[in-house]
Amino acid sequence: MDFLDRSIRRARFAYFSMEIALRTEMHTYSGGLGVLAGDSAHSAADLDLPMVFVTLVSRQGYVRQEIDDGHAQVSRPDPWSPQDFATALPQMVAVSIEGRTVWVRPWLHALECPLGQVIPVLLLDTDLGQNAVEDRRITDALYGGDQAYRLKQEIVLGIGGQGVLRVLGFSIEKYHLNEGHAALLTLPVLRATRQLDGDHRSDPTRGYDISAVRERCVFTTHTPVEAGFDKFDYDLVQRVLGDYIERDVLTHLAGADELNMTRLALNLSSYVNGVARRHAETTRKLFPGYTIASITNGVHVHRWTHGAIARLFEQQFSNWAHEPEVLAFADQIEDGALWSAHEIAKSDLLARIAQATGKQLRPDLPLIGYARRMTAYKRPELIFSDMGRLREIAKVQPFQIVLAGLAHPSDGGGQEAIRALGAHIDALAGAIPAAFVPGYNLDVAGALVAGCDVWLNTPLPPLEASGTSGMKAALNGVLNLSALDGWWIEGCADGVTGWSIPTNGADANDAAALYDKLRDVVLPLYHGDRGRWVWMMKQAISKIGPSFNSHRMMRRYVTEAYLR
The missing domain is CATH 3.40.50.2000 (Glycogen Phosphorylase B;)
Structure with a gap:
C-alpha cells in the first residue's frame, strides 16, 4: 500500500x-x-x-434521530459499514482491559483533497474474533454506555x-x-x-x-x-x-x-x-x-460554502479554497449576483424542509435558523420565551423559523428541549411558519447554514467555547444574530457582519433583548432595505471568511x- x-x-x-x-x-x-x-x-x-489522524470506528454511530408524534426524540443506532470507506489493515496491537487482552485493529481511510494530496485517517476497531464478546463492542457506540x-x-x-x-x-x-x-x-x-533507579519517595x-x-x-x-x-x-x-x-x-x-x-x-x-x-x-x-x-x-471554506456561492467565488478569485485570505475581496461581488446565489441556497433548504417535514415555507420571508447540539446552556427555547410578543412582532414584520439538532440519549434537558420546541411550533401555527428538521447530520447542517437568512445563537455566556456554525453561515452571507460569546466576540461588528444580543444571564431579560433586536433592527432591514442587507452579507463573507477558516x-x- x-x-x-x-x-x-x-x-x-x-x-x-x-x-x-x-x-x-x-x-x-x-x-x-x-x-x-x-x-x-x-x-x-x-x-x-x-x-x-486517529479516532474510533464507532460502528453503530452516535444517534439516528426520529421525532415521534409527541415531538420527542427517538434515538436509534446509526450503523455504518467501515469496509465501504476504509481498508482494514492487518496489523493489530493489544491493550489490557479488566485483565483481558483486547486486540485493536486500524482501518485506513484515505482522505483526499481536490488538489490531489492525501492524508491517512486511522479508525480503531475492537470488533475482532480474537476478543471476548463484551470487548468486541467497545468501539461500537460513540459516547454510549x-x-x-x-x-x-x-x-x-x-x-x-x-x-x-x-x-x-x-x-x-x-x-x-x-x-x-x-x-x-x-x-x-x-x-x-x-528510569528504574528513580527515587519515588518525595x-x-x-x-x-x-x-x-x-x-x-x-x-x-x-x-x-x-x-x-x-x-x-x-x-x-x-x-x-x-x-x-x-x-x-x-x-x-x-x-x-x-x-x-x-x-x-x-x-x-x-x-x-x-x-x-x-x-x-x-x-x-x-x-x-x-x-x-x-x-x-475555523471552518473548512470549500466544505461549507454552498455551490452557488462557491461559483461566485471561483469567478472572482479562483484560489479562494486553498487561500481563503482572498475572501477579503468578496465585498466586490455584484449585489444581484450574490442575492441570486443566496436565493438558490435558500430554495434548496426550503425543498429539504418540505421533504423532511411536509411544511412549505416561503422564499420571500426572512428565515431564522437555529441548529446545534440540544443542551441546556445553549438555550434553544430562548426565542420562544414570550410567545405573545413573538406573535406581535410577526404581525408587523413576518418571518419564519427553522430548527434542528440532536440531544444525547442521556441528556434529559436536551430531550425535553426538543419536545418543547415541537410544542412551540404547533402553538405558532397560523402566526409564524416554523419547522423542526429531524435527522441532523452533516448534510442537513450544510443546507441550514447556507440557506437561512439569519443564524441565531443564544448560549449562556461564558459557556460557548467557540460555536463554529456561525462561521459556516457567514461564509454563505448568512448574518449572525448571537449572544457575545465564543468566537462571535471576535467576529462581530454590530450592524456590519451581523448583530449581537445583549445578555446578562437572565433568560427573561435576554429574550427581551433578542426581541428588541429583531423588531427594531433585523426585520426592518430585511423588509425595508435590501441593498443594505446585501451589503452586510458581503461584509460578513469578506471580514469573517479570511480569518475564521481551518486553513488559518x-x-x-x-x-x-x-x-x-
Missing part, C-alpha cells in the same frame, strides 16, 4: 480525537467537536501537512491508538489531543521514559522524564466548565486499566480524588490552548497556574504548537 508507506515515512504529527466528521455516510461524529476534527483533517490534506464503557473507549483511543501508530512504523514528533478523551495516550509515552513521578513527555504533547480543550471534563473514579481505573501506571503517579498528574482527563492532559502537554480568546480566558480561571494559549477555531487555524497549530 504505497499511500500508507509514504504517509508513514513523512508523518510527523498525530491528531487524536474521539470523533471526526469526514463525510455524512461515515457516522463517526456527534457534533461540533467531530466537525472541527473533520475540518482540521480536510485542511491538513489541502495544505499537505505531514499528519495522521456507562463510565466503565467510556473509560474502555478512551483506553482504546489513547493507549491503543499510540500503539497502533508505533506498530505501523510511524515516527511521531508531536501528539495533538483534541479534548481530554485522548489524554491516556500520554501514559505509554510516559512509560517509555521510565515525588512519585521522579522516575519518569515528565519534560520529555510534555515536549511531545499538545492539548486543545473545548470545555469551559469543570462539570464537563471526563473524570473517572480511581477504583474504576484500577479495575479497568489495572497497574498500567502506578496509582500514585496518576493521582499526582491527574488529580487526588479522581482521574481528571483534562488535568492529566494539562500536566503532560507543553502547549495548551482554548478554542477562542474568551474560552482561553475562562479556562485560565478554571486552571490557575497553567499557561493557556488561544487558537480560535491549522497553520497556527503547526507554527505555534507542533514546531515549538
Whole structure:
C-alpha cells in the first residue's frame, strides 16, 4: 500500500480525537467537536501537512434521530459499514482491559483533497474474533454506555491508538489531543521514559522524564466548565486499566480524588490552548497556574460554502479554497449576483424542509435558523420565551423559523428541549411558519447554514467555547444574530457582519433583548432595505471568511504548537 508507506515515512504529527466528521455516510461524529476534527483533517490534506489522524470506528454511530408524534426524540443506532470507506489493515496491537487482552485493529481511510494530496485517517476497531464478546463492542457506540464503557473507549483511543501508530512504523514528533478523551495516550509515552533507579519517595513521578513527555504533547480543550471534563473514579481505573501506571503517579498528574482527563492532559502537554480568546480566558480561571494559549477555531471554506456561492467565488478569485485570505475581496461581488446565489441556497433548504417535514415555507420571508447540539446552556427555547410578543412582532414584520439538532440519549434537558420546541411550533401555527428538521447530520447542517437568512445563537455566556456554525453561515452571507460569546466576540461588528444580543444571564431579560433586536433592527432591514442587507452579507463573507477558516487555524497549530 504505497499511500500508507509514504504517509508513514513523512508523518510527523498525530491528531487524536474521539470523533471526526469526514463525510455524512461515515457516522463517526456527534457534533461540533467531530466537525472541527473533520475540518482540521480536510485542511491538513489541502495544505499537505505531514499528519495522521486517529479516532474510533464507532460502528453503530452516535444517534439516528426520529421525532415521534409527541415531538420527542427517538434515538436509534446509526450503523455504518467501515469496509465501504476504509481498508482494514492487518496489523493489530493489544491493550489490557479488566485483565483481558483486547486486540485493536486500524482501518485506513484515505482522505483526499481536490488538489490531489492525501492524508491517512486511522479508525480503531475492537470488533475482532480474537476478543471476548463484551470487548468486541467497545468501539461500537460513540459516547454510549456507562463510565466503565467510556473509560474502555478512551483506553482504546489513547493507549491503543499510540500503539497502533508505533506498530505501523510511524515516527511521531508531536501528539495533538483534541479534548481530554485522548489524554491516556500520554501514559505509554510516559512509560517509555521510565528510569528504574528513580527515587519515588518525595515525588512519585521522579522516575519518569515528565519534560520529555510534555515536549511531545499538545492539548486543545473545548470545555469551559469543570462539570464537563471526563473524570473517572480511581477504583474504576484500577479495575479497568489495572497497574498500567502506578496509582500514585496518576493521582499526582491527574488529580487526588479522581482521574481528571483534562488535568492529566494539562500536566503532560507543553502547549495548551482554548478554542477562542474568551474560552482561553475562562479556562485560565478554571486552571490557575497553567499557561493557556488561544487558537480560535475555523471552518473548512470549500466544505461549507454552498455551490452557488462557491461559483461566485471561483469567478472572482479562483484560489479562494486553498487561500481563503482572498475572501477579503468578496465585498466586490455584484449585489444581484450574490442575492441570486443566496436565493438558490435558500430554495434548496426550503425543498429539504418540505421533504423532511411536509411544511412549505416561503422564499420571500426572512428565515431564522437555529441548529446545534440540544443542551441546556445553549438555550434553544430562548426565542420562544414570550410567545405573545413573538406573535406581535410577526404581525408587523413576518418571518419564519427553522430548527434542528440532536440531544444525547442521556441528556434529559436536551430531550425535553426538543419536545418543547415541537410544542412551540404547533402553538405558532397560523402566526409564524416554523419547522423542526429531524435527522441532523452533516448534510442537513450544510443546507441550514447556507440557506437561512439569519443564524441565531443564544448560549449562556461564558459557556460557548467557540460555536463554529456561525462561521459556516457567514461564509454563505448568512448574518449572525448571537449572544457575545465564543468566537462571535471576535467576529462581530454590530450592524456590519451581523448583530449581537445583549445578555446578562437572565433568560427573561435576554429574550427581551433578542426581541428588541429583531423588531427594531433585523426585520426592518430585511423588509425595508435590501441593498443594505446585501451589503452586510458581503461584509460578513469578506471580514469573517479570511480569518475564521481551518486553513488559518491549522497553520497556527503547526507554527505555534507542533514546531515549538
